[in-house]
Amino acid sequence: MKFKSLGLAALMLAAAATAPRAEVAEVTIAQQFGVAFLPFMLMERDNLVEKHAKAAGIALKTNWQKVAGPSVINDGLLSGTVHFGAVGAPSLITLWSKTKSNVGIKGMAAMTSYPLYFVTRNPDLKSLKDLSQKDKVAVPSVKISTQALMLQMAALDLFGQANYQKFDEYTVSLAHPDAMVALMNNTVNAHFATSPFYEAEMKIPGARVLTTSYEILGGRASALVVITTTKFHDANPKVYKAFLAAEKEAIDTINKDKKKAAQDYLVIAQDKKSTFDEIYGVINDKDYAYTLSPEKVFKTAVFMGKVGTIKDPPAKWQDMFFPDIHDLPGD
Secondary structure, three states: OHHHHHHHHHHHHHHHHHOOOOOOOEEEEEEOOOHHHHHHHHHHHOOHHHHHHHHOOOOOEEEEEEOOOHHHHHHHHHHOOOOEEEEOHHHHHHHHHHOOOOOOEEEEEEEEEOOOEEEEOOOOOOOHHHOOOOOOEEEOOOOOOHHHHHHHHHHHHHHOHHHOOOOHHHEEEOOHHHHHHHHHOOOOOEEEEOOOHHHHHOOOOOOEEEEEHHHHHOOOOEEEEEEEEHHHHHHOHHHHHHHHHHHHHHHHHHHHOHHHHHHHHHHHHOOOOOOHHHHHHHHOOOOOEEOOOOOOHHHHHHHHHHOOOOOOOOOOHHHHEOHHHOOOOOO
């Protein structure tokens, strides 16, 4: 009897070891501010992640957190307190390079391509080359945000690789809403802005656009990509696919009716400063796109490898993204 009991216990342990683990019942998603995050706004309002998870047999709860910049999202992913986040391409590239041996952060898909606008109130600035100690430039996160990296790329082109960090000392970390107020109050005299903050800032006397991220990169580029960890991806394949399906549905909804999407943004964001025509003009602009396809992410990674920000640049853009979107056109 004793041996039979031991044998039965061994079989039960083996079965337990090979049985699939239940996927998570709750996820946390971090997002920032602005019309660029409209897909996330629709996913939250319409419970799209829960809808697709339910179709896969999972009762899922979502927690949506508003954060000021990518550093909070990065820390959350590394600690496991955040499961999904939308960040700039530089954040994805940095995290992909640094976490290969542990949590393995990769991109799920792109989300929004749009130009970033370097808005200034300094009349003496004729180009970025004229930036000096008297300038204070607001970016979402010093050194690691997309805006910060654009300034580094521009500095390399202007002053050579040895001086690619030349503009870093002029930057300060501010969330876009705070940066807009600071520009209005002359606390900063420049803001590397996104829509709809750029449109509002252009109403400030003396404000003008000095350059854009598209000018620096040489074409349309992903400003936001959605990321998660390989650890989460592998342990929760159904939840992962539900989230990706929800993002696709939200993007398809926006692209199908951009006028309705503009109205949705105004209501969800409770934006009292922007008009319908302004938001619709942003969404419908030829340079603005909600798409799952990564754009100019690989070019950014090559630059980061060149200056040593990452040690092992990817051989192709697919190296930084999970296989689900590898067949999409991207670069």
